[in-house]
Amino acid sequence: MTRAVLLVGATGLFGGHLARQLARRTDMSLIVAGRRLPTLTALAQELGAEAVAFDRTDATGVQGVLTRLRPFAVIDCSGPFQNYGVAPYAFAKQVLRAGAHYLDIADGAAFVAGIGALDALAKEQGVCAWSGASTTPALSSAIAADLCAGLDEVDLIETSILPGNKTPRGLSVMRAILGQIGRPFAQMRGGRLGTAMGWADSQRIAPKVGATVLKSRLAALVNTPDAALFPRHFNAATVTARAGLELGLFHRSLGVLRYLVPALRISSLDPLSKPLLTLSNLFTGFGSDAGGMRVRVLGTRGAQRQERVWDMIIPDGHGPKTPVQPVAILLDQLLAGQAKPGARPALAAFSRAEAEAQLATIHAVFERRDRDLIPIFEQALGPAFNDLPNAVQQLHRPAYVSRFKGMAEVRTATTLLGKLAALAGRFPLKGGQVVAEVEIAADDQSEVWTRNMGGTRFCSTLRYTRGQGVTEQFGPLTFNLDLHVSDGALHFPVTKGRAFGMFPIPHIITPVSETTETVDAEGRFVFDVRLSLPSGGLIVHYRGMLEPQ
Structure with a gap:
């Protein structure tokens, strides 16, 4: 029947x-x-x-x-x-x-x-x-369920959709994309509900299946059902969804609209749907007819952090199916x-x-890859990492997003050069006893540290490269760190620096770092960070304690 x-x-x-x-x-x-x-x-x-x-x-x-x-x-x-x-x-x-x-x-x-x-x-x-x-969410959740199986904690679920430029596109898809650009939406990040912006935070993604690798494409944040449903269904601390256009010119052009929508208070981009669809169809001779998709999960199993990735590549224009x-x-x-x-x-x-x-049945090929993740400080220190107190080890084994809170005492620069250096690094310019908050956003190659000392926020990015060690970047300035463990404490002396990744910073103006991390008598994480000029002038000095949130 x-x-x-x-x-x-x-x-x-x-x-x-x-x-x-x-x-x-x-x-x-x-x-x-x-x-x-x-x-x-x-x-x-x-x-x-x-x-x-x-x-x-x-x-x-x-x-x-x-x-x-x-x-x-x-x-x-x-x-x-x-x-x-x-x-x-x-x-x-x-x-x-x-x-x-x-x-x-x-x-x-x-x-x-x-x-x-x-x-x-x-x-x-x-x-x-x-x-x-x-x-999304049917296919993405089916894959996410498979990737999350067996994990004790799910730190991140990220879905990325990457269509080929030569594949057909419809008006409904164009209208859906334009309806999100520059619009805020709710996003779970690190266990907290925050706000993200449509078509922001573009990252390069290159799905891989066997020897076939899709050329890397930009993928920006979009609001899909995953963001609304996955945090509760999978008990996931962070959920992100991304989409991108193969041609960087088109992708970045939509990124410009992302700024114009709130700045000019544009109520709707829908009138642009048909013109932009017509324009994009003029460029179908560029790019490829291969599309891709990635579902990425980060989590922990026991004490081990893991990354699990499912990649799919669809050739010959079959992506819209x-x-x-x-x-x-x-x-x-x-x-x-x-x-x-x-x-x-x-x-x-x-x-x-x-x-x-x-x-x-539509000629898609796919692959799942699992690997253990080693935090960058553990990679850099090797066996010496295990000599650190437990609280220090735990802080340097962060989840995808980890948060810490405590108190700090801040001393600020008193000389003109010290104040200028503090201003360049966005360090605190007011001292005293303050609430200290640190957020670490981590993967296996870098960590973004966002510090808040009494309302003053400043960020740095730490990276580990085999053979070169750990670097810390503050805006255009990057410094090499000689990480080492001594007397149960972690030390962060600066050895050299570069500006804009190319120009060596003269030693006479390279900051001196007297930074240590250890524990107090109660086993809590404590830090002591003193940055000064080679001449002895203070840039900033903050010390205190942090506890996980």
Whole structure:
């Protein structure tokens, strides 16, 4: 017995791929739906399917279609789901009341997270509603669940989506991207809910599968259902989602818009959707047709920090087929009667093995890699690291984001040169007893330390390079440190420095660092940092204690 499946948005980019995929199946009869009957009729004739035209916002029209067709399942690929207005679930409600299963490929965080409002209705009707049956959160959560298995703590889950420039793109995708640029959204970072900015903090990512490596691409922060759902579902301290454009010119141009939106109080970039889509299509001769995806997890198992990475590469322009593959997996569950009634986000609704089997049908290749992470101070010190007191070791074995708080006594510069040096390093210019806070954002190659001494914030980046040791960078100035352990304390003397990575800093103006870390009588972490000029003039001196938060 074949069951009718109604596909809304069948003539769009993603809906079109799904329509052609489902039309090949013999266990269902496909009905393609949308607003333009001539286009739908042509598609239906091509696929041997039925066509029906209606506006999903017209409740009367929708009711008539559902009553006449009595579909087993309705799949909504129309979007963009961020723009569904004051009654975002009106269409889904009608589908459920008609006794049909509902699936969508929404990637709007609020829309997907809120689908649970229909849970009682879905259970009453004995049907399922899955929102976000797409790359995020359905696919990303299936992979994340596999990567998180066995970890005692999950410090980071990061998903990155990297389409190829030569692959087709749709208006809904362009509108969804522009709708996020320069807009703040909630992000869990280090166990605290903060605010991130759409299309900020671009980083280079290069997925790798075997000997095949995708050329590195920029990926910026975006607001996806992952950010809203993963912290609670996986008990993850930090969750980030990224997306990028292969051509750096386009990616950075959107980055410029990110600054203009809040500065000029631009209410919407939606009017730019069609012009930018047309412009981007003029450059499809550049770049590649290969897309990629990465899910990265950092966590701890026992005392060992680990990084687990799943990379996927999709060649030959098949990338735009990825968002609808979770629909095919979940539809199989519905047809087999394996899904429990209810309305929920499509979170870890299938396994990594099921995902990879489905993705292989669109020629995707994938690879999981696990490795132990060694913090940079432990790498630099080697066996001597174990000679440090426990509290010092713990501070230098940070999670992806670790925070410490305590008290400090600050002494500031008194000479003009000392004050200028303190100003350049953004060190405190006011002394006294202050609250001290330190945040460390770490991976296996660098640590970003953000210190707050009585309201004065200053940052530095520490890096370890084999053969060169540890360096600490304050803005354009980078200093080499001769880390060593003596008498149970860690010492940080400066040996040399460079400006802008190229110009050696003369020894006569290279700061002198008398910095130690150890523990007090109660076993608490204590620090003593004294920076001065070679002439003896003080730059800053702060000492105190810190405890983990």
